[in-house]
Amino acid sequence: MNIKDKKVLVVGAGKSGISVSRFLLRKGAMVLLTDNREKDKLGGALDELLEAGMQAELGSYPDVRGDTFDMVVVSPGVPPSVPPLVSARQYGIPVLGELELAYRFASAPMVAITGTNGKTTTTTLVGEIFRMAGLRTLVGGNIGLPLVDVVEDYGPKDIIIAEVSSFQLETANHFKPRVAVVLNITPDHLDRHGSMEGYIEAKARIFARQGPEDFTVLNYDDPGTRALAGATSGKVIFFSRKHNLEEGVLVRGDMIAVRHKGIDTDIIPPREVAIPGVHNLENALAAVAAAFALGVRPEVLARILRSFPGVAHRLETVAQKDGVLFVNDSKGTNPDASIKALKAFDRPIVLLAGGRNKGSDFSEFARLIKQKVRVLVVLGECAGEVERAARAAGCNNVLKAPGFREAVLMAHASAKPGDVVLLSPACASWDMFNNFEERGDLFREIVLNL
Template structure:
């Protein structure tokens, strides 16, 4: 009798998992508590695959919580990253001893190709994309996947043992691993995020730490030498460790010094690239480049491929993405600034006076440190979304009164453009998730870009 698997969440990874399992002859139930039309409106790219699966006989349950009694006929549960592990169906699976895993675990167990896994609070997508480009430019077949938006499951059946998966992996995804063992992993930084899910920083860090829990022997972990919490966490690892640093030389790893990036490999110092030659700019991107350099170099990638990619790589969408200059005002899309630390990084990267658009879904963050930077960098802050009043109250409590609250993004972009003078920057860096108004940060960023283009066409 075929193994029967319940897949929870019908977005990109859930549909990809369902297709992989059905292609392998498994019986699949796919469930999502949102109506099917809502899912397809948010993720139109899954429409064709979902229709194909329905023709093949997949069982689907949309628009409601699936009955927990179904667990009696299920052999395994595969859950999507955004699904809390406390919902009734998953709680029942745990109670009945039915294994609950995520896509990363499933994919890892179904391929012989090695994994390079990257986590951290900020910089994951840029570092993952850059690392993937370095591997590709070295001539190795590379799949850049995971939390970055392209499901791992799409490529499991085609990947050869000599290929490599470069994977962005979130704390949510790490909650549901068991055997997942990357040959190389990286923790870029740690700062408060997703407190609505984890409650405490300790719980959040514990989830991140799972990235290296199965690493042993010749596996290696890359750590940010400038982040005390990362270094402390790394002491638990039972594999090789390499480091990267913006401000000091490291014995094994990469560092920035005298305007350049260098690798130190057993006291053999190898110059990689001048920072001014890099395609991505700002101290945070130097950190991302350092991490990617360490991962690639100690995975055996040649120095020339690393250097050339650092020079040619221009960044990724929604991460301090230049949109347009209109009437002397630059418009920058940093919709991926989904927490206060990311927004602080974006603000510190700006060299011109800033009109900031901020606010969104409440992840239970403290905005005090964020407001300290706002006071120094921001001429006017346009607040929108569920946290608008909270951020405004925090700002006023710290003596910053240059705020205006608006009801939607049309108004936010309009007001921001009216506040800006030639030589200013209108920066979307919300310091919050998008889920109060948008299904994801990509849609939020695209809405911002469309509204900016509308201003430019007037």
């Protein structure tokens, strides 16, 4: 892809937009970065790019016509309805995202992982597996490191493990990973995609250009994900913790096994998988499928599954104080993720929930709250919505916090020895924080200072 001397509009001045602008400048493009926020609301990285020759239009968007730009690169958080993107599509100007741009310059094979929940844990786990297998491994994408920053440092003998979101996949046109993994699909981001059909369509773009030499790893236990098998041209590898698959990765009695052409290869007993919870067993099965497809040996898989501790902000133990366990699950940004977190504990829970709703229904979440939660502390933009759902399900021990710090202190005051204080908001963090990491970090800081 030749972008030297091309006029490129970059829409969105967050982490992704800054990385894209830096990359394009290195390639000799003429870059205009735009954001509807003013400069004082953005980070200091802009100054360095402006000195390097980038132009910026901040606080409003520029007019886009057929002759103004050769290409538009959009950040994942920018909705497709903003004026420059609408105009670009009308004039036939190519619109792509950072993931697609990075892919165009990648020479290493790629394992791409998506799903409503479990992406970060599985991506990190797969990365550890390939590192242990001796490959030079890049782990990035939606997990925090924009691929475009370092993608050219990796060659055909290396491997890239990428977490990819539905937002990133919306603008994927040539993207074709060697292995595409879809962990699960449950309602999320419906405010962006408009419907479950739109959300599933975005997720399915992960394998849309795969061929018979590629692999598509799908969760057999999730009906929506299983149904995607007929839409891919890649070799389908199912994983299941519930079914006795004819072919795929399964739990057979007391053993995780890979079944291929009638032969079972044992990996490890499920009880020896280090990360807790049945949802993490599913993540482990998906990781085994992705790595085994590319020839990683069973003993390497077993070694990593026994030692991998999980990731920050996902059922992360923060502290044990006076018999109370404090757990950070800030990455629980939708009801299904938080349902999985609640199911991971068999002791009374004091739950902190609420934030910005992404179009979710809280009724199923509320029914489990009634069963598992002793005290519910609601907070954030949709605190009232979560409270109403909980009370409708019969949960009456509900406290409403005016802010995040107060919520943690109220949960602490309500907890008894033997309880879990669990931050698993079932909502996005954007009403109070820039991201879920910031929310989880503050939870950790407050707990450690109690």
